[in-house]
Amino acid sequence: MRVAELTRRVRAKNAGPFRLTIDCFCATDADWRRLCAALPAQRVAQALAAGPDTVTRYELPSLRVLKFSLPRPGVQGAVGDRDLHGAQWALVIEALVLPADA
Amino acid sequence: MNTITDPTGTPARPADSTRVLVPSGVLGLGFDREALARGVALAPDIIAIDGGSTDSGPCYLGTATSKYSQAVVAGEWQELLEARHAAGVPLVIGSAGTCGTDNQVDALLEITRDWAERRGVAVRVATIRTQQDASTLIAAHRRGALHPLSTTAPVKAGGRDGERDGARDGAQDEALVDTLAACTHIVALAGAEAFIEALREGADVVIAGRATDTALIAALPLMRMGLTGMTGLSADANTDAGAAAGAAWHAAKIAECGALCSTRPASGVILVDIDAGGFSVQPLARGACCTPFTVSAHMLYENADPHLLVEPGGRLDVSGARYEALDERSVRVTGSRWQSDPRYTLKLEGTRALGHQCSSLVLVREPRYVQRIGEWCALLEARIRSDIERHLDVPADAVTLELRRIGVDATLGALEFATGTPVEVGILLIVTAADADTALDVARLANPSLLHLPLPDDDAMPSFAFPWSPAESVRGVLYGFCLDHVVEVAHPTALLRIAAVTIGAPAGEAG
Numbered sequence A: 001m002r003v004a005e006l007t008r009r010v011r012a013k014n015a016g017p018f019r020l021t022i023d024c025f026c027a028t029d030a031d032w033r034r035l036c037a038a039l040p041a042q043r044v045a046q047a048l049a050a051g052p053d054t055v056t057r058y059e060l061p062s063l064r065v066l067k068f069s070l071p072r073p074g075v076q077g078a079v080g081d082r083d084l085h086g087a088q089w090a091l092v093i094e095a096l097v098l099p100a101d102a
Numbered sequence B: 001m002n003t004i005t006d007p008t009g010t011p012a013r014p015a016d017s018t019r020v021l022v023p024s025g026v027l028g029l030g031f032d033r034e035a036l037a038r039g040v041a042l043a044p045d046i047i048a049i050d051g052g053s054t055d056s057g058p059c060y061l062g063t064a065t066s067k068y069s070q071a072v073v074a075g076e077w078q079e080l081l082e083a084r085h086a087a088g089v090p091l092v093i094g095s096a097g098t099c100g101t102d103n104q105v106d107a108l109l110e111i112t113r114d115w116a117e118r119r120g121v122a123v124r125v126a127t128i129r130t131q132q133d134a135s136t137l138i139a140a141h142r143r144g145a146l147h148p149l150s151t152t153a154p155v156k157a158g159g160r161d162g163e164r165d166g167a168r169d170g171a172q173d174e175a176l177v178d179t180l181a182a183c184t185h186i187v188a189l190a191g192a193e194a195f196i197e198a199l200r201e202g203a204d205v206v207i208a209g210r211a212t213d214t215a216l217i218a219a220l221p222l223m224r225m226g227l228t229g230m231t232g233l234s235a236d237a238n239t240d241a242g243a244a245a246g247a248a249w250h251a252a253k254i255a256e257c258g259a260l261c262s263t264r265p266a267s268g269v270i271l272v273d274i275d276a277g278g279f280s281v282q283p284l285a286r287g288a289c290c291t292p293f294t295v296s297a298h299m300l301y302e303n304a305d306p307h308l309l310v311e312p313g314g315r316l317d318v319s320g321a322r323y324e325a326l327d328e329r330s331v332r333v334t335g336s337r338w339q340s341d342p343r344y345t346l347k348l349e350g351t352r353a354l355g356h357q358c359s360s361l362v363l364v365r366e367p368r369y370v371q372r373i374g375e376w377c378a379l380l381e382a383r384i385r386s387d388i389e390r391h392l393d394v395p396a397d398a399v400t401l402e403l404r405r406i407g408v409d410a411t412l413g414a415l416e417f418a419t420g421t422p423v424e425v426g427i428l429l430i431v432t433a434a435d436a437d438t439a440l441d442v443a444r445l446a447n448p449s450l451l452h453l454p455l456p457d458d459d460a461m462p463s464f465a466f467p468w469s470p471a472e473s474v475r476g477v478l479y480g481f482c483l484d485h486v487v488e489v490a491h492p493t494a495l496l497r498i499a500a501v502t503i504g505a506p507a508g509e510a511g
Helices: A029-038 A041-047 A087-094 B033-041 B059-063 B070-087 B102-119 B134-142 B170-182 B192-200 B215-224 B240-255 B292-300 B367-371 B373-391 B436-452
Strands: A009-014 A019-025 A056-060 A065-071 B018-022 B046-052 B091-098 B122-129 B146-148 B183-188 B205-208 B270-275 B278-283 B308-311 B314-317 B322-325 B331-334 B337-340 B344-364 B399-406 B425-433 B472-481 B485-489 B497-504
Touching: A009 A087, A019 A087, A019 B292, A029 A065, A041 A056, A041 A065, A041 A087, A065 B292, B018 B033, B018 B215, B018 B240, B033 B070, B046 B070, B046 B102, B046 B215, B059 B091, B059 B183, B059 B344, B059 B472, B070 B091, B070 B102, B091 B102, B091 B192, B091 B215, B102 B122, B102 B205, B102 B497, B122 B192, B134 B146, B134 B170, B134 B183, B134 B485, B170 B183, B170 B344, B192 B205, B192 B215, B192 B497, B215 B240, B240 B270, B240 B278, B240 B292, B240 B308, B240 B314, B240 B331, B240 B337, B292 B322, B292 B331, B344 B436, B367 B373, B373 B399, B373 B425, B373 B436, B399 B436, B425 B436, B436 B472
Parallel strands: B018 B046, B046 B091, B091 B205, B122 B205
Antiparallel strands: A009 A019, A019 A065, A056 A065, B018 B270, B122 B497, B146 B485, B183 B344, B270 B278, B278 B331, B308 B314, B314 B337, B322 B331, B344 B425, B344 B472, B344 B485, B399 B425
16 A cells, blocks of 8 residues: 555645655545554655654644655755755655555 | 625625735736736735745845746736725735845836836835845854754754754854855845834835745734734734734735635635634635635645744744635634744845856667666766866865766656656756866766767767757856844844835825
8 A cells, every 4th residue: 555545645845945844635534544554754754765853743634634844855956956846755755655554 | 793795795804804915926926817806806905925935946045036037027016016006005025036135125116116107106115125244144143143943953843943952062153154154145034023114104015025925914914903013023822912913824824825725726816804803715716715625724835834833023823723614715714823932033044155067968868778877877977087087186076976867766866766767868967066167177078978978888889969059058156045044133123124215206196
């Protein structure tokens, strides 16, 4: 089961030049609960090669959203930055394979 | 409660509410003309639009330039001046010209002057300049008035947007002095109080340098609700003032990107009605709707903490907000809270030059090279590096080489998870060096290898496709954001320069 199968959209976006925020939108309460159970902050950190304790996670039941915020993998526009707006990192999260019991 | 019912059937609003018309998320992006005209007919108290952001990258602040076409900006700004004239209410813009430097304030002032003179209309314009001298900020830093927002620490839930605890040392202090001195431009983000002061000057038009996206929308409702004095907004979250200010700031956050909080994000025009008990929001383009979901979800957008929005002088807490559909296209929001901070701070943005860049692009279509593109790129990089060492008198670490494989992993780099053989690969060479001559010389030195480098077992010399001549593109100076700090100020407009002038026809001859 991939994150993409439990979400109707994953959106990544800069939150200023130094931070990135990723919103996982679920279509149903059941999908949201399964996603929350299966996707800890450490998994997102690992997927984005970020420090294990740098990702903050928010569960937003009324929106059926699971949100992650972290320092940007590189400062926006600096040498080595590949995506000025940070939007394409969403694809890495969408592709994550969740545990079989998710 | 006295209410006002609009002729078009929009929901009634409290008579003491403040109606803010937001034409779009940013000047230059376009808006629905018919929807704007409808907004003007709905008797707004103010028209407010954002003009910029850091989101397009550091080059604009680095060079004090605007990302949008000047022709488009001038055209849209004149349309808004006409709309303002028709509505007879103030028009405010913040973050003029993307980056909000003083020259961008001047540019909008000149467009305004041209319009006013051509139309024979007297316009009182207030300007809010927010560009900062490094020396002023270095002095503030020496007084301990600059506080870092963490760039590497976790984004702390409920904290001040990752603010670090107070540990400081001398080396860090001096590094920050050097950074400030090296900045090409620095701007402070103005809060609502600056706009209130400008509006109190009797301004028809307010043109501000860098400001928070929300401040220009929150200002008039805060002012009309009597919530700000010279020392800034002072309200505790659990008081009536905290609730009223919460309504103003939350409405501002929802409306700051225009119709992005609706089902038709590109349609631009949004109307918010703000009173002490809450606010309502509606899009004005035909077919667009605001729903409790689209409105509440907008708090997530470009915001690290979905419950908190940190602003100059305090923070908005929407964790207790309630969203209720008024009809199929309008939403009423209540329960948001504002908490003033004990100290008033302005966020800073600064850019410095990081080096000079040149780029080259070569297209590899030949199947056996496409199949072995990783091997070829490794050979290519080694060849360029050895050529630099042989021919150029620069230390190896003075030149940064990037070879991005378009079609393979150029977007995600090491995080790319998809595999497969593409039809073709674009190799984007990016050279970053300390000076422009070196960057160009390295790109030229790489040219024959990009064009002809064979695989070791290939007898024939290949030739790949350069899409243009010259193959090298001079990208100029690379700028980088280098400040993630706030400056503590004695009062909200302490570092800002507010002035008012009447332009166009003399007062009394206004048409």
